[in-house]
Amino acid sequence: MTRSVPITAPAADDLPPSPRPVESPSRRRRRRVTAHPVAGALFVLPFFLVVVAFLVVPLGYAFWLSQSSKSLALGTRFTGIDNYVRAFTDPVLLDGLLRVVLFGLVQIPVMLGIALAGALTLDAVTTKFAVAFRLIAFMPYAVPAVVGALMWGFLYSRTFGPFADLPALVGGDPIDFFSASLLLVSLGNIVTWAWTGYNMIILYSALQGVPREMYEAAVIDGATPVQIALRVKVPAIRQAISLAAIFTVIGTMQFFTEPQIMARFAPQISAGYTPNLYAYNQAFAYSDFNYSAALSFTLGFLVFVVAYAFVFVNRRRGARS
Amino acid sequence: MLGTKWMAKLRAGLVVAGLLAVAACGGAADNPDGPVRVSVWAWYPEFKGVVDAFNASHKDIQVDWTNVGTGPDQYAKLKTAFTAGKGAPDVAMVEFQQIPTFVILDGLVDMGQYGANDDKNLYAEWAWSQATDGDKVYAIPVDGGPMALMYRKDLFDQHGIPVPTTWLEYADAAAKIKAVDPNAYIASFGSDGGWLNGLMWQAGCRPYGYSQARAKDEVKINLTAPECEKVVNLYGDLVNKGLMAQDKFFTADATAALDSGKYWTWAAAGWTPGYVAGSLKNTAGKWAVAPMPQWTAGADEQGDWGGSTFTVTKQAKNQQAATTVARELFGRSKTAWDIGLNKAFLYPLVKDVAADPAFTGKAYDFFNGQKVNEIFVPVSEKLGEFQYTPFQDFVFKDLNDRTAEAMSGSRQWSTVLEETQKNVVAYAEKQGFKVSR
Numbered sequence: 001m002t003r004s005v006p007i008t009a010p011a012a013d014d015l016p017p018s019p020r021p022v023e024s025p026s027r028r029r030r031r032r033v034t035a036h037p038v039a040g041a042l043f044v045l046p047f048f049l050v051v052v053a054f055l056v057v058p059l060g061y062a063f064w065l066s067q068s069s070k071s072l073a074l075g076t077r078f079t080g081i082d083n084y085v086r087a088f089t090d091p092v093l094l095d096g097l098l099r100v101v102l103f104g105l106v107q108i109p110v111m112l113g114i115a116l117a118g119a120l121t122l123d124a125v126t127t128k129f130a131v132a133f134r135l136i137a138f139m140p141y142a143v144p145a146v147v148g149a150l151m152w153g154f155l156y157s158r159t160f161g162p163f164a165d166l167p168a169l170v171g172g173d174p175i176d177f178f179s180a181s182l183l184l185v186s187l188g189n190i191v192t193w194a195w196t197g198y199n200m201i202i203l204y205s206a207l208q209g210v211p212r213e214m215y216e217a218a219v220i221d222g223a224t225p226v227q228i229a230l231r232v233k234v235p236a237i238r239q240a241i242s243l244a245a246i247f248t249v250i251g252t253m254q255f256f257t258e259p260q261i262m263a264r265f266a267p268q269i270s271a272g273y274t275p276n277l278y279a280y281n282q283a284f285a286y287s288d289f290n291y292s293a294a295l296s297f298t299l300g301f302l303v304f305v306v307a308y309a310f311v312f313v314n315r316r317r318g319a320r321s
Numbered sequence: 322m323l324g325t326k327w328m329a330k331l332r333a334g335l336v337v338a339g340l341l342a343v344a345a346c347g348g349a350a351d352n353p354d355g356p357v358r359v360s361v362w363a364w365y366p367e368f369k370g371v372v373d374a375f376n377a378s379h380k381d382i383q384v385d386w387t388n389v390g391t392g393p394d395q396y397a398k399l400k401t402a403f404t405a406g407k408g409a410p411d412v413a414m415v416e417f418q419q420i421p422t423f424v425i426l427d428g429l430v431d432m433g434q435y436g437a438n439d440d441k442n443l444y445a446e447w448a449w450s451q452a453t454d455g456d457k458v459y460a461i462p463v464d465g466g467p468m469a470l471m472y473r474k475d476l477f478d479q480h481g482i483p484v485p486t487t488w489l490e491y492a493d494a495a496a497k498i499k500a501v502d503p504n505a506y507i508a509s510f511g512s513d514g515g516w517l518n519g520l521m522w523q524a525g526c527r528p529y530g531y532s533q534a535r536a537k538d539e540v541k542i543n544l545t546a547p548e549c550e551k552v553v554n555l556y557g558d559l560v561n562k563g564l565m566a567q568d569k570f571f572t573a574d575a576t577a578a579l580d581s582g583k584y585w586t587w588a589a590a591g592w593t594p595g596y597v598a599g600s601l602k603n604t605a606g607k608w609a610v611a612p613m614p615q616w617t618a619g620a621d622e623q624g625d626w627g628g629s630t631f632t633v634t635k636q637a638k639n640q641q642a643a644t645t646v647a648r649e650l651f652g653r654s655k656t657a658w659d660i661g662l663n664k665a666f667l668y669p670l671v672k673d674v675a676a677d678p679a680f681t682g683k684a685y686d687f688f689n690g691q692k693v694n695e696i697f698v699p700v701s702e703k704l705g706e707f708q709y710t711p712f713q714d715f716v717f718k719d720l721n722d723r724t725a726e727a728m729s730g731s732r733q734w735s736t737v738l739e740e741t742q743k744n745v746v747a748y749a750e751k752q753g754f755k756v757s758r
Contacts, residue, residue, distance in 0.1 A: 265569060283400075
């Protein structure tokens with residue numbers, strides 16, 4: 001950003017070796033340290049203030065909260081890492097974590113698989129229909145998550161829902177989408193519905209950036225369209241796929257809105273159904289803001305570890321291939 | 322140059338921000354000559370009329386009302402405000418089971434010091450005892466939910482099934498209903514903490530005890546008493562036998578089932594006539610109300626499901642004025658109760674209003690002309706003392722999660738209360754309470 005500022009000299013490091021007389025090193029350093037950084041700092045300042053006010057300070061406050069324990073009868077006292085020890089041994093949190101991991105292991109590949117297939121199809125088909133399809137596929141993402149979850153709550157209804165009575169056609173009982181055994185599938189369907197189009201657009205945009213010459217070369221070499229898709233296009237957008245995957249993994253670890261809304265319909269969604277829901281209930285139902293802060297930090301740490309591990313593995317695999 | 326311009330802009334910006342802050346404060350500050358303004362959070366239906374009536378009849382106090390969400394949504398905001406030390410309204414609507422929770426969070430003002438004890442005889446005894454702790458008045462009762470059995474009179478008559486007067490007969494009726502209509506159920510196990518609590522109350526179960534006046538850190542929890550266990554066992558047995566449905570109350574499915582003949586009864590409360598008349602159109606006129614089935618034939622044990630109060634928060638700027646608002650929004654106001662009874666369908670906890678022939682003698686088309694309040698009013702009068710814990714959210718949530726496990730088959734119904742007791746005691750001890758049974 002600072003490079004576009006006309007009133008200060010461009011940073012010397014960025015310039016090719018200059019034929020004109022070189023200033024003494026000490027003078028150059030002084031210019032860099034005084035005039036240039038002030039303007040630069042001023043340009044960065046608004047962003048910096050926003051980050052400090054809305055990210056650093058709240059994070060610091062939450063961390064400070066997590067260092068104390070508040071009990072209803074005894075009041076608040078400093079307890080250091082006690083809350084974290086409690087979190088890592090809390091069966092409710094561990095159950096919730098296990099649940100979102102299982103959920104992600106099934107839902108993420110299914111969703112990204114559909115999104116990739118859709119993106120490849122869109123890329124191969126260039127009719128007006130493709131434009132309309134692109135828009136329609138993206139539409140669920142534009143629906144607020146709360147509205148989407150409520151809508152599916154009604155679609156899953158055993159009385160009004162269009163799907164529940166399907167087994168009745170062959171003489172079966174209506175499906176209970178909120179039963180313990182089907183609940184994760186029902187939730188997975190909502191998430192897949194909401195996010196497939198979004199991921200499809202990311203992958204489709206990446207495909208648009210692949211040089212067309214590669215396809216021509218593949219065609220000349222005798223590749224079929226399917227071979228082009230799988231052997232040329234998919235490797236070419238590997239980066240975009242892993243980006244979509246990492247965002248989805250993070251989103252899944254923070255699973256909250258859909259189960260929170262669906263709890264109105266489904267008694268099987270317990271107070272600690274997902275880690276985020278558990279943190280919410282600790283704060284806003286049980287008034288334990290301290291433990292809630294510790295839970296949030298624990299979850300954030302785990303998300304960081306998982307995301308970093310994912311990137312690391314991905315990079316290693318990328319380097320190998 | 323750049324520096325000074327920046328500074329000038331920054332200064333201008335700060336001035337604007339400051340003005341906005343002053344303006345924002347100005348809205349809430351009291352004009353020394355004008356009326357005191359009292360902010361109220363509440364989610365009663367048709368509440369605007371009640372506020373207007375108060376404002377019209379009070380020159381020196383004016384109410385600013387906001388609906389910030391129903392039940393848990395409002396409590397989440399209130400708990401945040403109490404923790405933050407600011408942001409709470411002067412007066413907040415709070416349900417009975419939540420009063421001890423907000424008391425222990427040190428959020429509520431003792432209105433006794435502003436003369437609220439004068440209202441003692443105005444309200445139903447059970448309600449006053451839940452709203453107070455000794456001489457300390459933490460809440461002013463408004464509406465309640467004395468329970469009675471709503472049933473499909475036409476179907477019971479048509480199939481010659483007697484309306485159950487005991488829970489044993491209720492279980493028999495459940496089997497008979499299944500026999501005449503395989504798609505029907507006697508009712509639904511609605512996964513509602515307050516509802517199950519009301520049924521336990523009616524069974525003579527008194528699982529909780531807490532009084533801050535006695536000891537801040539002592540709480541009684543006894544969910545495994547036989548009076549409590551028998552309720553869960555009866556309902557669990559009906560669910561296991563497939564005689565009771567499992568739709569959660571107040572969902573579209575449960576409402577449709579009530580309106581389609583799928584459920585034949587609903588152990589409901591004093592506020593149900595208003596609720597059902599608005600949502601059940603097909604079966605209007607086919608329902609009737611009977612007293613709750615009893616655990617011992619001929620007994621007269623009763624329970625309550627729901628009800629709410631007004632509280633004054635410790636963040637109130639003018640606690641005296643806020644107390645007046647809490648006491649007089651409904652209280653003795655004829656206009657307010659006219660709206661409360663006929664538009665919002667509240668069950669009044671003001672004894673005179675409940676005893677008024679205009680209320681007891683009111684015939685409901687939905688119940689084919691039956692004067693159902695003749696059943697609800699004696700129930701409210703009969704209700705005895707029932708206390709809650711200062712962490713009732715935890716108790717209800719845990720109880721709901723355990724019954725959900727039982728419904729899905731991963732837990733025996735007979736272990737539901739045992740497990741809840743264990744979890745609640747562990748939680749209470751972690752919170753620093755001495756727990757007794």
